[in-house]
Amino acid sequence: MFISDIGLPDGSGYDLIQRLLRPQPIPSISLSGFGMECDFQKSRAAGFLEHLVKPLDFKLLRETIERLRAA
Numbered sequence: 001m002f003i004s005d006i007g008l009p010d011g012s013g014y015d016l017i018q019r020l021l022r023p024q025p026i027p028s029i030s031l032s033g034f035g036m037e038c039d040f041q042k043s044r045a046a047g048f049l050e051h052l053v054k055p056l057d058f059k060l061l062r063e064t065i066e067r068l069r070a071a
Contacts, residue, residue, distance in 0.1 A: 001065060002028040006043070014046040021047045027068040031056060 002020060004013040013030050020026060028050070030043040035053035043051035050064050 001068065002026050003061075003065075004028070004030060006030055006032040006034075013048075014042070017047045027071070029061070029064055029068070 002017070004016055006013040008016065013032075017028055017030070020028075025047070028048045030046075030048040030051045031054055032039060032043070032051065033054045035051075039053075040051045049068060052061060052064065
């Protein structure tokens with residue numbers, strides 16, 4: 001399971017997920033302050049399976065992790 005913020009000090013979560021996915025797909029969740037449909041699409045296009053918007057709802061995060069682990 002991989003969870004990353006999109007905005008990172010030395011790059012982006014989009015860049016990071018692309019490097020991690022090269023060997024094989026992994027369950028992944030992006031976190032961002034942006035929640036428009038284009039933001040969800042950009043995260044999925046980069047390789048994230050889910051996109052959650054900050055401020056983070058920890059119950060939703062837990063449910064998302066459980067759902068991805070069960071898949």
